[in-house]
Amino acid sequence: MRGGNKRDGRTRGRKIVMSLAVGGVALATVAACGQTGAGGSGEQNAEGLTEVTVTLNWVPYGEHAPFYYGVEQGIFEDAGIDLTIQPGNGSGNTVQQVAQRNTDFGWADTPPLANGISSGMPVRSVGVFLQTGPSSVEFFDDQGITEPADLVGKSVGGTPGDAMYGTFPAWLELNGVDPADVTVVNVDAAGKIAALIEGKVDAIQGFHHDQAPTIENQTDKEVSALPFSDFGMNLLGTGLVANEATIESDPELVQAMVRATSEAFLAASEDPEAAVAAMAAGAEQAPDESVLAAQLEATIGLLDLESAPAPGVNSEEQWTDTLTFLSENTDFEGPATPDTYWDATFGEDL
Secondary structure (H helix, E strand, O other): OEOHHHOOOOOOOOEEOOOOOOOOOOHHHHHHOOOOOOOOOOOEOOOOOEEEEEEOOOOOOHHHHHHHHHHHOOHHHHOOEEEEEEOOOOHHHHHHHHHOOOOOEEEEEHHHHHHHHHOOOOEEEEEEOOOOOOEEEEEEHHHOOOOHHHHOOOEEEEOOOOHHHHHHHHHHHHOOOOHHHOEEEEOOHHHHHHHHHOOOOOEEEEEHHHHHHHHHHHHOOOEEEEEHHHHOOOOOOEEEEEEHHHHHHOHHHHHHHHHHHHHHHHHHHHOHHHHHHHHHHHOOOOOOHHHHHHHHHHHHHHOOOOOOOOOOOOOHHHHHHHHHHHHHHOOOOOOOOHHHOEOHHHHOOO
């Protein structure tokens, strides 16, 4: 997959939960749920490890391989954690699950997290790992699209309510394109890939590190993308989310989870082949290993390991830039103050 014109062991007690009901939840319900649900923060298993759940942003794909590798290699166990990995159904739903304390930690994209917090959800980021956001417009290479201006007159599939749908018009304007000149077709999140393959749209909004390898595998056609970050709009991507109550009552657990996740991502970047094998063995819903490998390779590039002190460590400037862009260019109404959304203390010792 090409990124547009600018970017031509040992097995330890693995527990993977393969289904999770994540319907819409009203904020009043979130506020009323003060107890820990499926998460079980503080509960210990027979080996004395703390039982911890993390709910992903979506069904497992290559970005999540470090979690499975960290379980297989004993990284989480060494941190005192017996980790259960649960699939998700979108970052917004994952944030809700953390807010309800139905899961100990979430793996979610930053814009939906910011929206959830601004609406009153008692959650915080404890570290964003994808320093470069993966949002993009994806299309088959034969479309001849190399820059945003080439989208004029094209149809682009998008899902109302997700971060890309909300920022797409601002991204077009940032690149001198009138949003009225691009037709956005509303498509359910699960149907975007099919809409592109079946020719119902010319392009789709999506995470290029996830969807492009999947589409190429299904069609044997080359897929290209215009990453938003390559064209003036880089928003922080996915990372760990915790409930404020967990942060306050058990900061040691949060620190252990952040540190183990950081170590797992670094280990996966050093041996991606082993990380892919661990995920293929541990996640029944995972795609083919060739797709996993391509997804993980692209994910590692988004970690910005050459500039970040460690995976999951952010700067106040990164958060300010993301929040300011959302405030100025979308319907996001929260304050552009990083500590409203992000607890920086857990990255200080990485």
